[in-house]
Amino acid sequence: MIHARGLVQTFQTGRGKDKKEVRAVDGVDLDIAEGEVVGFLGPNGAGKTTTLRMLTTLLKPTAGTATVAGYDVVKESEQVRRSIGYVSQAGGTFSGARAGEEVMDHGMLYGRSKAEVQKRGHELFDQLQLDGLWERMPKNMSGGQKRRLDIVMGLIHEPTLVFLDEPTTGLDPQARANLWEHIADLRTRRGATVFLTTHYLDEADALSDRILIIDQGRIVAADTADNLKAQVSGDLVDLEVSDPADLQRAAEHLASIAGSGSRDAVQVEGNHVRGRVQRAGRAVPGLLRSLDGSSITLESIEVHRPTLDDVFLTLTGRSLRDADASGAPPEGEDAAEEAGRPTEGARA
Ligand SMILES: Nc1ncnc2c1ncn2[C@@H]1O[C@H](COP(=O)(O)OP(=O)(O)OP(=O)(O)O)[C@@H](O)[C@H]1O
Numbered sequence: 001m002i003h004a005r006g007l008v009q010t011f012q013t014g015r016g017k018d019k020k021e022v023r024a025v026d027g028v029d030l031d032i033a034e035g036e037v038v039g040f041l042g043p044n045g046a047g048k049t050t051t052l053r054m055l056t057t058l059l060k061p062t063a064g065t066a067t068v069a070g071y072d073v074v075k076e077s078e079q080v081r082r083s084i085g086y087v088s089q090a091g092g093t094f095s096g097a098r099a100g101e102e103v104m105d106h107g108m109l110y111g112r113s114k115a116e117v118q119k120r121g122h123e124l125f126d127q128l129q130l131d132g133l134w135e136r137m138p139k140n141m142s143g144g145q146k147r148r149l150d151i152v153m154g155l156i157h158e159p160t161l162v163f164l165d166e167p168t169t170g171l172d173p174q175a176r177a178n179l180w181e182h183i184a185d186l187r188t189r190r191g192a193t194v195f196l197t198t199h200y201l202d203e204a205d206a207l208s209d210r211i212l213i214i215d216q217g218r219i220v221a222a223d224t225a226d227n228l229k230a231q232v233s234g235d236l237v238d239l240e241v242s243d244p245a246d247l248q249r250a251a252e253h254l255a256s257i258a259g260s261g262s263r264d265a266v267q268v269e270g271n272h273v274r275g276r277v278q279r280a281g282r283a284v285p286g287l288l289r290s291l292d293g294s295s296i297t298l299e300s301i302e303v304h305r306p307t308l309d310d311v312f313l314t315l316t317g318r319s320l321r322d323a324d325a326s327g328a329p330p331e332g333e334d335a336a337e338e339a340g341r342p343t344e345g346a347r348a
Helices: 048-055 077-083 099-109 114-127 143-155 173-190 201-207 225-231 244-257 280-293 308-316
Strands: 002-013 020-032 037-041 063-068 084-087 161-165 193-198 210-215 218-223 235-241 266-269 272-277 298-304
Touching: 002 048, 020 048, 020 063, 020 218, 037 048, 037 173, 037 201, 048 063, 048 161, 048 193, 077 084, 084 143, 099 114, 099 143, 114 143, 143 161, 143 173, 173 193, 173 201, 193 201, 201 308, 210 225, 210 308, 218 225, 218 308, 225 308, 235 244, 235 280, 244 266, 244 272, 244 280, 272 280, 280 298
Parallel strands: 037 193, 037 210, 084 161, 161 193
Antiparallel strands: 002 020, 002 063, 210 218, 235 272, 235 298, 266 272
16 A cells, blocks of 8 residues: 655755755655554654655655555656545645535545535534534634544545544544544544554554654654564563662662663662563562562552553663654755645645
8 A cells, every 4th residue: 555665855954054954754665555554653853744745745755766555656646646635734724615615625626426525524524523513614613623624624535545644633632532433443444544643652552553663764663562562671660669778779689580680770760769570470579579578668669561652762762752853953944845735725
């Protein structure tokens, strides 16, 4: 469904001697099969949107090739646009018509009959909790309602390949949960292929069959959430020691079952000692006995299964939450080769 080889996108930023080149996407290979839901995860500025814009034909690659639904993104961009649904991060601008009319126009643009679009449009309004808003002007909708209308527009022509750029950003928790259900449904009921970017770890985890992690323009991991988590060595054991004088001794006990067994495998912070332990569920009872035997008392003990953030930390040495590409130039400067962005409001 989606295949890319060596995709690169560079942007020129700054002027005169401050001029520099940003490699927003730096050699991305992708293979996404029909019916897969793939989560594209990475910190701000990692290159997610830029990759998506190349795949949806909005930006011409600086180098590399990609086919989407069997069509070349550069040579057959029109066919690519006809074959996909796209919900951009920024959302669309609307013409000033009522929401229902916008949806009707958009669906009919794709050659669907009026009756079909009307039926599907009302269904989507219902499913995305926009019921009663068919006659409302988008400009009089709340941010969350407008976001959901963007999603209706991206899905109205029943595409079997859907690109969603941070679909749930700006939605309240209930609308978010509702949209998750809808995305899961796209695959199970309609057999659609979904490629979604997100920086919400829980979202990627809950929805995706497979997760691609991008950092600084490069894919650093591609696997199921479970397999990625299995790469992180062990569960995090967090001991809170009652008496700070016992911290170093507690650290030695934890180190004896953690990672390489060396004292470096554990960290001390405040009253806490933390380290990664293989199969903590089995190792912890013995640890508690040995701490007890040394008269070290604990306030608490917690065991955390690895998260996708731990995966990112293991791969890059940074936490996904703090890994925003600092020092990156502001977006929108001197965009290179904007490849014929469709008219405002039109979604491919
Ligand atoms: N038009 C542009 N001109 C200059 N630099 C750009 C442009 N668009 C993106 N960049 C830079 O390219 C890098 C990748 O940006 P991109 O928007 O693809 O990241 P992202 O992973 O989607 O981030 P976010 O989660 O914040 O949307 C960033 O350093 C960004 O500042």
